[in-house]
Structures are given as structure tokens and as C-alpha cells.
Amino acid sequence: MPDLFPTTGEAEQEKLKEETATGAGGIVSHLGPDSFKKDGLRPFFEYRPLGLKELTGGRVGAHVIRAVPGQHPDAPRHSHALEFQFVYVLKGWAIFEYEGYGQHKLVAGSTVYQPPGVKHKEIDHSDDLELIEITMPADFETTIVE
Structure with missing residues (x-):
């Protein structure tokens, strides 16, 4: 008893x-292919949250982002109010423009540390793009900039 x-x-x-x-x-997550959601920042991407937001009380966010085939970027130049943002490209490619750093084509294996507040814009991506993004905090504001 x-x-x-x-x-x-x-x-x-x-x-x-x-x-x-x-x-x-739990400290281990097993996510299936149906765990991608279309409720993220950009409609041309799907997002798979990796559970760090819940495990860290919102201090850290992490998700896999993948392109929605046939849909391409139409987001304006913007910046994020956060302390830390790191991207690792799993497959495919994307072209980003970063203020003060120019345009860069990211491919599988590329990493990006986006300094806090850096103004940037996605120019294009492949239909098979997948990447991991880690942020601090998990939730943050995005501001459209000139």
C-alpha cells in the first residue's frame, strides 16, 4: 500500500x-515527424520545439525549423530583442543578409551566432532547409527595421 x-x-x-x-x-524527448507546427514566427517555416523552454522556465528556447516546400521568404528586415541566438544548418541552404556582415549563404554544417539586436533579413532558402535555432530567452520580441 x-x-x-x-x-x-x-x-x-x-x-x-x-x-x-x-x-x-522529462530530460529526454522523443519527437516524431508529426511534431512540427506552423505556429511560429514565419509562415514559410514549420517549427518543432525541443522542450528547453519548459525545462528551463523560459530561459532557453530551442527548435528545429524547416522550410515549407514551395513557400519562400517574404519577411521584412528585422531584429530580435534577445541575449543569445545560435543557428546550426542541418540540411539545405539559406541566404541571409546581416547588417555590418553582408550576405552569407548557409549550407549544411554552417553555424551562425547572431549578435543581440543585429538587423537581418532572409533572402532565400531551399525547399529542404532544416536548421536548429537556440535562443535566450525562449520568447522574445521581433521588430521590423529599415
Whole structure:
């Protein structure tokens, strides 16, 4: 018979077991191909959240971004109010323009550290583009700039 009054440690262990079994709050995530959503910043991308937002209380965000085939960038030049942004290209390619850094074609294996507040714009991407983006914080403001 279970103890009616578990210790704090026992209760925390039980909660962690339940969260891990259901995929909520565990330290390991197993995401399937249906985990991409179209509710991200740009309509020409789909986003697969990797769970860091929940695990870090919003301090860190991470997701896989992939292109929606046949849809291409129409986003204006913009900047983000965040402390940290890092991109790793998994496959495909994208061309970005960064103020003060020029245009760069990113390919599989390319990485980008986007300095806080840097003005940038996506010029184009391949239909098979996939990348990982890590940000601090998870949620941040985006401002359209000239």
C-alpha cells in the first residue's frame, strides 16, 4: 500500500517518473515527424520545439525549423530583442543578409551566432532547409527595421 504522506523527495521522484513517462518535463524527448507546427514566427517555416523552454522556465528556447516546400521568404528586415541566438544548418541552404556582415549563404554544417539586436533579413532558402535555432530567452520580441 502506498504511503499516504510521502516525503518531499519521494513526491519529486514520483512526479519526475510520471512526467518522463508522458513526455512532459522529462530530460529526454522523443519527437516524431508529426511534431512540427506552423505556429511560429514565419509562415514559410514549420517549427518543432525541443522542450528547453519548459525545462528551463523560459530561459532557453530551442527548435528545429524547416522550410515549407514551395513557400519562400517574404519577411521584412528585422531584429530580435534577445541575449543569445545560435543557428546550426542541418540540411539545405539559406541566404541571409546581416547588417555590418553582408550576405552569407548557409549550407549544411554552417553555424551562425547572431549578435543581440543585429538587423537581418532572409533572402532565400531551399525547399529542404532544416536548421536548429537556440535562443535566450525562449520568447522574445521581433521588430521590423529599415
